[in-house]
Amino acid sequence: MGWSRLHGLFAVYKPPGLNWKHLRDTVELQLLKGLNSEKQFTPQEHIRFLLAPTEGSERKELTLMATNVPVLSEHPLVRGPNYTSVKVGVGHRLDVKSSGVLVLGVGHGNKLLTDIYNAHLTKDYTVRGLLGKATDDFTDEGRLIEKTTYDHVTQEKLSRILAVIQGSHQKALVMHSNLDLKTQEAYEMAVKGLIRPMCKTPMLITGIRCLQFAPPEFLLEIQCMHETQQLLRRVVHEIGLELKSAAVCTQVRRTRDGVFTLEDALLRTQWDMHSIQKSIQKVTPRVEAELKKYQTVGPAQRDLVGHPAS
Amino acid sequence: MAGVTTKVVCAWARRAGPPLPRHAGASLRTHWTPAGKSRSRREAAEAEAEVPVFQYLGQRARRVDRIFTWGFSYTGALGVPTFVLPTAYGPAAGRKPRAIQPVPYRLELDAKISSAACGYGFTLLSSQTKDITKVWGMGLNKDSQLGFHRSQKNKRKGYEYVLEPSPVPLPLDRPQETRVLQVACGRAHSLILTDSEGVLSMGNNSYGQCGRAVVSDEVYSESHKIHRMQDFDGRVLQVVCGQDHSLFLTDKGEVYSCGWGADGQTGLGHYNITSSPTKVGGAIAGVNIVQVATYGDFCLAVSADGDLFGWGNSEYLQLAAVTEATQVNVPTHLPFSGIGKIKQAACGGTGSAVLNDEGHVFVWGYGILGKGPKLMETAHPERIPPSLFGLSDFSPDVRVSRICCGLSQFAALTNKGELFVWGKNIRGCLGIGRLEDQYFPWRVTMPGEPVQVACGVDHMVTLARSFI
Numbered sequence: 001m002g003w004s005r006l007h008g009l010f011a012v013y014k015p016p017g018l019n020w021k022h023l024r025d026t027v028e029l030q031l032l033k034g035l036n037s038e039k040q041f042t043p044q045e046h047i048r049f050l051l052a053p054t055e056g057s058e059r060k061e062l063t064l065m066a067t068n069v070p071v072l073s074e075h076p077l078v079r080g081p082n083y084t085s086v087k088v089g090v091g092h093r094l095d096v097k098s099s100g101v102l103v104l105g106v107g108h109g110n111k112l113l114t115d116i117y118n119a120h121l122t123k124d125y126t127v128r129g130l131l132g133k134a135t136d137d138f139t140d141e142g143r144l145i146e147k148t149t150y151d152h153v154t155q156e157k158l159s160r161i162l163a164v165i166q167g168s169h170q171k172a173l174v175m176h177s178n179l180d181l182k183t184q185e186a187y188e189m190a191v192k193g194l195i196r197p198m199c200k201t202p203m204l205i206t207g208i209r210c211l212q213f214a215p216p217e218f219l220l221e222i223q224c225m226h227e228t229q230q231l232l233r234r235v236v237h238e239i240g241l242e243l244k245s246a247a248v249c250t251q252v253r254r255t256r257d258g259v260f261t262l263e264d265a266l267l268r269t270q271w272d273m274h275s276i277q278k279s280i281q282k283v284t285p286r287v288e289a290e291l292k293k294y295q296t297v298g299p300a301q302r303d304l305v306g307h308p309a310s
Numbered sequence: 311m312a313g314v315t316t317k318v319v320c321a322w323a324r325r326a327g328p329p330l331p332r333h334a335g336a337s338l339r340t341h342w343t344p345a346g347k348s349r350s351r352r353e354a355a356e357a358e359a360e361v362p363v364f365q366y367l368g369q370r371a372r373r374v375d376r377i378f379t380w381g382f383s384y385t386g387a388l389g390v391p392t393f394v395l396p397t398a399y400g401p402a403a404g405r406k407p408r409a410i411q412p413v414p415y416r417l418e419l420d421a422k423i424s425s426a427a428c429g430y431g432f433t434l435l436s437s438q439t440k441d442i443t444k445v446w447g448m449g450l451n452k453d454s455q456l457g458f459h460r461s462q463k464n465k466r467k468g469y470e471y472v473l474e475p476s477p478v479p480l481p482l483d484r485p486q487e488t489r490v491l492q493v494a495c496g497r498a499h500s501l502i503l504t505d506s507e508g509v510l511s512m513g514n515n516s517y518g519q520c521g522r523a524v525v526s527d528e529v530y531s532e533s534h535k536i537h538r539m540q541d542f543d544g545r546v547l548q549v550v551c552g553q554d555h556s557l558f559l560t561d562k563g564e565v566y567s568c569g570w571g572a573d574g575q576t577g578l579g580h581y582n583i584t585s586s587p588t589k590v591g592g593a594i595a596g597v598n599i600v601q602v603a604t605y606g607d608f609c610l611a612v613s614a615d616g617d618l619f620g621w622g623n624s625e626y627l628q629l630a631a632v633t634e635a636t637q638v639n640v641p642t643h644l645p646f647s648g649i650g651k652i653k654q655a656a657c658g659g660t661g662s663a664v665l666n667d668e669g670h671v672f673v674w675g676y677g678i679l680g681k682g683p684k685l686m687e688t689a690h691p692e693r694i695p696p697s698l699f700g701l702s703d704f705s706p707d708v709r710v711s712r713i714c715c716g717l718s719q720f721a722a723l724t725n726k727g728e729l730f731v732w733g734k735n736i737r738g739c740l741g742i743g744r745l746e747d748q749y750f751p752w753r754v755t756m757p758g759e760p761v762q763v764a765c766g767v768d769h770m771v772t773l774a775r776s777f778i
Contacts, residue, residue, distance in 0.1 A: 133358075144358050149365045152778075160759060160777055163726045167700065168755050187682030187750050191695045193702055207704035223704065244367040244778050 002038050002273055003083070006031065007107035008280035009091075009116070009287055011260035013267055016099040016251075020090055027104060027271055028088045034273025035083040044071045089113050092123065092257055097139065098229040100125070100254030101265045106276070112287065116258055119294040120198050122206055122225045124256035127249060129236040131216040134246035138233035148246045155213040161242045162208050162220070165235070169205040176201040196225070203227040205235070217250075259286045367778060374776040375422055376758045377435070378414035381769025382737035385431040387449035388769060389417050391473035410738035412745065414756035414772065419446065419475055426773055428716070428766025429495025429551070432456055435475060435771070436490040436502065444490040445502055446475035453498040453530040455513030468532035481536055482507055495766070496551030498530075503549045508540030509558060517554045518585030519569030539587055542566060552604040552622075558587055563598030565590040565611060565641075573607040574639025575622035581639055592641035594619050605715055605765075606659035611641065616651030618644040618664060626660040626676035630689035646672075649691050658715035658733075669709025669725070670696060677718055680732040683749045698751045699724050716765030722751060727759035729772065737768040 014023055048069050051062035072078050089110040091103035105113040131150035135142030176197040179186045189195045197204070207223035222232060233249035240247025255262055264283055266275055383393035388411055392402035421443075423435045432449025434456070447456030452470050457478040459469045480502065482488050492503040499513030499520050511520035514530050515537075522537045544560035551557075555569025555576055566587035567576040574581060577590040598614040607623035620629050621641045629638050631646065650666035657663075661675035672691035673679040679686070680694050699722065701708040712723040719733030719740055730751035731740045738745055741754045754760075758774030 132363075144361060147358075147361050147363045149363055149367075152367045152369045152371060157778055160727060163705075163728065164755075164759075164777065166705070167726075167728050167753050170700070171753050171755060182683055182746065182749060184682050184684050187684075190750055191697055193697055207702065209704060242777065 002035055002277070003107075005277045006035070006086070006273070006280070008109040008284050009103055009105045009112055009260075010276055010279040010283060011101050011103050011257065011265045012271065013262070013265035014094050014099055014102040015268065016097055019096050020093050020102065023102065024088055024090050024104065027276075028086050030271045031086045031088070031106065031273055031276065032081070032083050035086070036081040039082065041074070041076050044074070045069060046071055091116060094254060095229045098252035098254065100252075101257045101260050101262060102254075103257050103260050106280070109280070112291070115291050115294075116287075118198075119258070119291060120196060120225055121258035121290070122196075122223050123227065123254060123258070125222045125224065125227075125229075125232060126211070126251075126253045126255055127220045127222055127232055127236060128251035129218050129220065129239070129247045130250050131218070131240060131243075131245055131247050133248055134237065134240065135248050138230070138237040138249055140248055140250050142248070146246055150216055150243075150245045153215060153243050153245055155210065157243060158210050158213060158218065158239070161239055162210060165205060165239070166208050169208075172201075173197065173204050173206065176204065201226055203231045259283070259290050371778070373778065376774045376776060377417040377419055377423055377426070378756050378758065378760075378772045378774055379417050379433070379769065380411045380414050380741035381739040381766070382409065382431075383411050383769075384409050385449045385769075386471045386473040387428070387431055387433045387766065388415065389419075389433065389448040389473070389475045390415065394471075394473050410745070412738045412741065413743050414741055414754065416757070417475070421446070423773055425490075425492045426762065426764040426771045427493045427495040427500070427551075428764045428769060428771055429455060429500060430497045430553075430717075430767045431769075432472075432495060432500075433764075433766070433769070433771055434478070434493040434495055434500055434502075436493045438489045438491065440486055440489065442485050443477040444488075445478040445480060445493060447478045447500075448472045448475050451531075453514040454533040454535070455495070455498050455500045457512055457536065458532065458534045470531065478502075480510060481538070492549060494549045494551040494556075496556070497553045499551060499554075499556070501549040501551055501556055503546055508538050508542070509546055509549055510536050510538050511556070512536045514554075515585075517570035518583045519551070519554050519556050521556065521568050521585070521587050523585050524583065542587065543589075548602060550602050550604050552609065553606050555604075555607075556587070557602045557604055557609060559599060559602050563600070563614070565594060565599055565602055567609075571639065572637075573623040574637045575604065575607045575609055577609065577621040577639060577641050579640050581637070590641060592619075592621065593643045594641045601654060603655045603657050603715070605657055605717060608657050608662065609641075610655040610657050610662060610664075612652050612655050612664075616653070616667070618646065618652050618655060620644050620662075627687055627689040628657075628660075628662055628675050631674075646691050649693075654713060656713045656715040656720070658720065659717040661715070661718070661720070661733075663713050663715060663720055664691065665710055665713045665722075669711065670694075671699075671710050671713055671722055673720070678733045678747055678749055680720060680750055694751065699730055700726060700728060700753075712763070714763050714765050716770065717767045719765060719770075721763045721765050721770065723760055723763060729754045729756070729760040729763060731770075739766070739768045739770055741770060 045068045047066050049064040050067050052065040054061050054063045089105040091113050094102050133147045134145045174195050177195050203226050205224045211221050212219040229252045232252055236247050236249040379388040393408050396407055421437045424438045425436045427434050434447050436445045451472050459472050459476050461467045461469050488507050489505045494501045502510040518524050520537050521539045542560050544562040546558050547561050548559040558566040567590050568584045568587045571581050576584050599611045600614050601612040603610045608628045609622045611619045619641045621638050624638055625636045649672045652664050653667045654665040660677045661679050663673045671694045674688050674691045676687040709725045710722045711725045714721045722730045731754055732748045732751045735747050742752050760772045760774045762773040764771045
């Protein structure tokens with residue numbers, strides 16, 4: 001009964017410092033615990049005719065006696081647990097130091113993971129940066145390469161650099177989507193902002209802006225696609241270089257992955273079967289609606305779209 | 311970092327190599343070890359605190375000015391001689407000449423340029439300095455539209471093509487006090503606006519566009535003649551050049567014109583040549599005009615109240631909203647509704663654009679107007695969707711701050727410091743890296759924030775500043 005409701009996609013909140021593989025294994029173990037604890041074993045007994053020594057005779061004789069013996073064929077120690085494996089798949093991965101929304105698929109939902117990947121949806125991140133030093137792996141804990149001053153950096157300069165980054169990535173968005181820009185459809189899609197590449201491309205930032213600026217710290221919100229978290233840290237490093245200073249990234253946190261937001265993400269205390277089932281039920285209609293938009297187009301290029309998604 | 315004094319080192323004093331801790335005796339390790347588990351946190355923090363801090367930019371550093379040019383280079387209008395003539399020495403040795411520069415190319419000039427103008431195959435750059443050299447010109451000089459540039463090889467002749475930004479000699483009374491405010495270029499003539507010595511004009515005068523009497527059989531090539539016009543009623547605030555005519559705007563809000571009038575572009579009520587600047591009447595008589603625009607044979611004027619007036623060629627539906635005539639020789643009010651208060655107008659050869667005070671761009675006329683391949687002609691202004699200029703949920707406050715027209719292309723600068731271009735891509739003049747026409751606004755990316763843009767027929771010039 002529980003297993004039939006355990007098919008679909010759900011999101012968990014990955015804390016920093018946890019490998020995504022370990023998280024997936026933990027979730028699988030918790031699901032197995034939940035599934036195996038469903039059916040309580042009720043020991044049954046049946047009648048078997050067993051040879052037993054007869055009472056009250058001088059010679060040692062065995063006769064068939066009807067005895068109540070427990071049914072061992074249904075015993076959990078004999079059969080083992082009902083469920084030994086559950087197929088849990090991971091959507092877009094998060095590396096060890098980052099945190100945030102991680103989409104997992106369970107059972108038949110693993111097939112939807114491929115569809116989600118082919119829909120090429122954008123993801124939201126909040127990235128925290130620290131001005132004044134540069135390290136070799138662009139994080140706080142790397143080997144220090146250089147320390148620089150940052151008193152000349154103002155919020156206005158930072159917004160200017162971010163506007164340039166966003167502008168050049170917007171250009172790359174349209175170039176990678178391989179549209180013929182001379183057609184009316186391309187113009188209409190550009191007006192609505194619907195142009196997106198539907199194939200594999202390098203990281204593209206569809207939006208970047210500064211939420212907080214308190215030197216030496218700053219907080220950026222980045223909306224991107226086809227990214228990895230290390231590339232986002234590299235973007236922070238390059239922003240530091242453009243500002244004629246240096247910056248490292250202290251935190252990468254994914255706040256949205258496609259249709260899954262922070263509200264849908266399950267915390268560590270909620271990684272059990274019931275919460276996961278409820279979460280799957282809640283999110284399924286949203287996921288289906290989003291995937292329907294892209295089913296007609298598929299992974300091919302977008303030069304056949306006649307009407308926009310509305 | 312409070313309480314720890316670190317030595318600030320200037321970037322030019324930097325030496326190569328990984329930073330070493332100041333006091334080598336503090337740690338027993340003499341070579342670098344990876345940070346992390348093999349080093350205690352305290353040791354790592356101490357070592358980090360002793361690393362010198364480099365300063366790449368002071369707190370009050372100024373932004374550097376840059377000039378970018380792109381488009382057709384064989385006329386020399388881009389100002390890079392190695393694009394036209396290959397050299398055997400120097401940094402560009404062996405580089406092949408290139409006819410088209412498809413993306414912005416930085417022009418090295420040791421002066422702070424405040425105004426730039428592109429004509430038909432030539433460029434003028436001017437600075438507001440009090441030095442002797444105030445204006446530089448490059449490109450076509452067959453009608454002396456860049457002044458006289460003496461040839462190095464033959465001292466009696468002048469250059470027909472000026473390949474590098476060369477100083478334009480100006481006959482000023484007080485050359486070390488007068489400042490050049492603005493330059494404007496037309497097909498074969500140019501105008502230079504100074505603050506106290508009137509307007510200087512040079513180049514072709516076959517239609518009186520330089521503001522002086524037409525001399526029959528005058529040879530304009532290698533001419534030293536630069537005419538000065540000072541008898542305006544009031545101070546001249548803006549000069550613009552059309553194809554073969556000139557417009558002057560004074561601080562009293564009056565417009566003067568001279569030059570060719572066969573399309574009525576002089577706005578003086580006739581279709582003849584005018585060889586001295588004459589006040590324009592019609593619908594703008596008594597109106598306080600704040601900006602005029604022209605580049606082909608059609609002119610637009612914007613009043614202080616945000617009204618629009620037009621005159622000149624109307625074969626491409628520029629004035630079709632008010633009249634059926636194809637030539638209008640008197641300024642006519644254009645009562646367009648729905649475009650708000652006009653802040654700036656710009657005309658091209660066949661299309662026109664206006665900018666209202668909300669930062670929206672409206673286009674009308676004929677040709678590639680910027681709303682896709684279907685909209686090729688319209689008599690009524692149509693708004694270009696602001697989302698094409700970068701307006702989105704992420705950046706909801708994007709507005710266009712300036713527009714400019716070339717002969718068949720448009721350029722728009724936004725308040726976020728981005729340059730958008732659209733129109734016919736004649737010999738790569740759009741600067742987008744491709745040679746195809748662009749039917750809707752497209753970003754031109756350059757290593758600098760564009761501040762001013764000037765459009766010509768087949769090239770463009772941008773004055774920009776560095777980001778930081």
